[in-house]
Amino acid sequence: MDLNLLTALDALLEENSVQAAADRLHLSAPALSRALTRIRRSTGDDILVRTGRTMTPTPRAVAMRDEVRALVQRANELLGPAQELDLAALRRTFTVQGHDALIGALYPALLTRAAVEAPGLNLRFLPEPAVDTPDLARGHVDLEVGATVPASPEISHEIVGHDRLVAVFRAGHPLEKDFTLERFATASHVIVSRRGRLRDGLDELLAERGLERRVVAALPTAALALQAAAHSDTVVVVARHLCARTRDDLGLRTHDLDLDLPAAPVVLAWHSRYDTDPEHTWLRGHCRTALAEALAQ
Numbered sequence: 001m002d003l004n005l006l007t008a009l010d011a012l013l014e015e016n017s018v019q020a021a022a023d024r025l026h027l028s029a030p031a032l033s034r035a036l037t038r039i040r041r042s043t044g045d046d047i048l049v050r051t052g053r054t055m056t057p058t059p060r061a062v063a064m065r066d067e068v069r070a071l072v073q074r075a076n077e078l079l080g081p082a083q084e085l086d087l088a089a090l091r092r093t094f095t096v097q098g099h100d101a102l103i104g105a106l107y108p109a110l111l112t113r114a115a116v117e118a119p120g121l122n123l124r125f126l127p128e129p130a131v132d133t134p135d136l137a138r139g140h141v142d143l144e145v146g147a148t149v150p151a152s153p154e155i156s157h158e159i160v161g162h163d164r165l166v167a168v169f170r171a172g173h174p175l176e177k178d179f180t181l182e183r184f185a186t187a188s189h190v191i192v193s194r195r196g197r198l199r200d201g202l203d204e205l206l207a208e209r210g211l212e213r214r215v216v217a218a219l220p221t222a223a224l225a226l227q228a229a230a231h232s233d234t235v236v237v238v239a240r241h242l243c244a245r246t247r248d249d250l251g252l253r254t255h256d257l258d259l260d261l262p263a264a265p266v267v268l269a270w271h272s273r274y275d276t277d278p279e280h281t282w283l284r285g286h287c288r289t290a291l292a293e294a295l296a297q
Helices: 004-015 018-025 029-043 059-079 100-117 181-186 201-208 222-230 244-249 278-296
Strands: 048-051 054-057 092-098 121-127 143-146 155-163 165-169 188-192 214-219 236-239 253-255 264-271
Touching: 004 018, 004 029, 004 059, 018 029, 054 059, 092 100, 092 278, 100 121, 100 143, 100 222, 100 244, 100 278, 143 278, 155 278, 165 222, 188 222, 188 236, 214 222, 222 236, 222 244, 264 278
Parallel strands: 092 121, 092 143, 188 214
Antiparallel strands: 048 054, 143 264, 155 264, 165 236, 165 253
16 A cells, blocks of 8 residues: 555545646646556445536545545644644653662652643653663653663663762761771771672772771662661762762761772663653753763752
């Protein structure tokens, strides 16, 4: 089936004339006459029949006229340039997935902007999964926020900024008055790991100094790890700026680490099918702004 015949059929049913329809489509009359022949063959109906010097649509042609017009209009909308974004009329649910510290940094500002600009928008926030998933490619997730640059070429991404890792512990902790790397290593540690790992890159850097830390627990989110540090003598290493709100709410103390710890990237990732989607572009823009502001604090 040649779907271009829909355009020819729409013009023929509108004009009831091969010549007028041809002029409208900037085609020759013979070319449109051939299209009409193909339409008749495809539908098994004459569509237009000559009555004197004019052409009259058949009953079937009359019955299908509105539907053909609607199909052509919808096709033009789909294949034409994107319409201007109307946030007030937006009715859509976006799913954002990521590390809890990143979600915590962006969701208050995102909810505030959505309430003002797009009151019909729904936002679904999901935690970072324990294992890597193809949720972006499958369309289950609209936007991911994390620290990993995607390897797949079909996944677009943007690095919003970087954040450094710091040691965090409760007020009155022995490390507050006398912090050294050696005393830090001998403290009890909780580690943030979505997979439950009890070691990470920090242990390798400590080993280069001849030091080894004792990890007493692995917790799936930074929020839980900070709660543990607030109510015990455990120490946790988290992102300085992105965890600032939770850290300050709990009255925790922060200390830099004398280690060559690379700053962790903050990465927005989405499927390339949304590169030019104006609604998704709006979402990315506000996520970018919220995260950049959190990193600048």
